[in-house]
Amino acid sequence: MLKTSLQTLKSLPITTKQQTRRFTKNSVVMEAQNDKVYVQYNHTDSCKFSRWTARESFEFMHARPWQEVVDFYSKSVNGQLSLLELFGTQAHDVHCDDKIEEVSNETGLLEGVSNVDKSGRWARVTFKIVLSYHGGSFDGWQKQPGLNTVQGLVEKSLGRFVDEKKAQQLKENCKPLEGCASVAGRTDKGVSALQQVCSFYTWRKDVKPREIEDAINDVAPGKVRVESISEVSRAFHPNFSAKWRRYLYIFPLNDGENREVIEGEGDIENFSSHENCEKQRNECGELASEENVENSIISDEDELKGAKKPRSFSVCRVNQLLQQLEGKLLSYKMFARDTKASRNVGPPTECFLYHARATETRLPSCDHEKGIRVMCVELIANRFLRKMVRVLVATSVREAAAGAQEDALLKLMDATCRRATAPPAPPDGLCLVDVGYTEFDPRNCLIP
Secondary structure, eight states: OHHHHHHHHHHHHHHHHHHHHHHHHHHHHHHHHHTOOOEEEOOOSTTTTTSOOHHHHHHHHHSSOHHHHHHHHHHHHTTSOOHHHHHGGGSOOOOOGGGSOOOOTTSGGGTTOOSSSOOGGGGOEEEEEEEEEOGGGSSOSSOOTTSOOHHHHHHHHTGGGOOHHHHHHHHHTTOOOOOOEEESOOOOTTOEEEEEEEEEEESOSOOOHHHHHHHHHHHSTTTEEEEEEEEEOTTOOTTTTOOEEEEEEEEEOOTTTTOOOOTTOOSOOOOOOHHHHHHHHHTTTTSSOSSOOOOOEEETTSHHHHSOOOSOOOHHHHHHHHHTTTTOEEEOGGGOOSOOGGGSSSGGGEEEEEEEEEEEEEOOOTTSOOOOEEEEEEEEESOOOTTHHHHHHHHHHHHHHHTOOTTHHHHHTTOSSGGGSOOOOOGGGEEEEEEESSOOOTTSOSOO
16 A cells, blocks of 8 residues: 555656646747737838738738628629629620630741641640639639649540540559640639630640530539630740730728718719828828838837727728829739749839729629629739739728828838738639730720
8 A cells, every 4th residue: 555655656746747847838839929029011101100010901801791702703603793793884895705816827836837737746726715713612723732723623624635645645654634724824712713714735636615615614513614715826825925914803891981972872983082082191191200211120019009090991092092003014022922032023023004993883683682882903914923913902902091192002112021011812802804815905994
């Protein structure tokens, strides 16, 4: 009995010590988590104390009815709704494939090559495929192991049209029988598309466009749909041949945000005047110092944390901020995310925005009920960087709420750190509307 008690007593300090060590270790981790400092960019303009921090901006962008927007895009992909119903008669019919001119067989790389007798590398047949897909159903466009992606689905359905030589090569390399699809622009997880353009080539002569269309439509009904498919020149490339790309971002508005509607008017209009924008900006104009200090990194523990900040914004001001970007070739490296360091300087970060506008409207509904109020942002450019549209939208909303100057986005181009811009807006609101292969026509816009 005594021997047993001694053994018990000897074991108690060991157990207690182990428990103490484990508790101490967890305490250190908790302290490290509690003491975590979220650094912010030190803006030096007059609205410095009214500007949201990264966390505040993230919370503001996500706390809204995104499911309504997701459902709208889903119905648009299935043909139940259209962008014309969203914007009404003020918008031109841009959602029409005949706007995209096919590449002629007599141009580009095929110049001087006979259309009747093609051999060797000219013998392959190239198809242009225009797709619409619901972003919420996929993990983005780009094929990745173990993920449900649009490219993976499309290439799997194209496997039956691969020529015999290619099929044999795939078999020898123990790879699945799949086609190869090039795309105009890779979309992230959750981002929808109404007229995404991709291409597929084969050396088989018996492949018909309708067969490819049926193969893709059958693989994921209601999630992916072929808008059109046609045979094009071998010189055609969906990415390199493109002249411009159009993105639409639908941002749901909560009650009380930008609510200035004239009584008796059925249509929602943006009645936030320039005077209202000036008033909003002047509310924080006296808070900043006149000294010209260098941009640096500060923490949330400064005055920024305790400052009283606005919780609403003007769609009018967002529109004014975005219009300052039109017609300019600018480096958007501060508005990009997840890009390599080698692409952060020089021409690879330069984009030319043809059109950048924002307006307020209501989401259409199939059951004829009054849809929710939304802000729509239309951006058309020759190219876009990774997450550039989502960062632009989030930063525009943040700057509009803070009452910043109209050239606020232009000034952010010269920032020294990407913390100067807001975190990306949710992908649920973003949609690739279409891709253009002729010169941009200013009349071909959703938002005038």
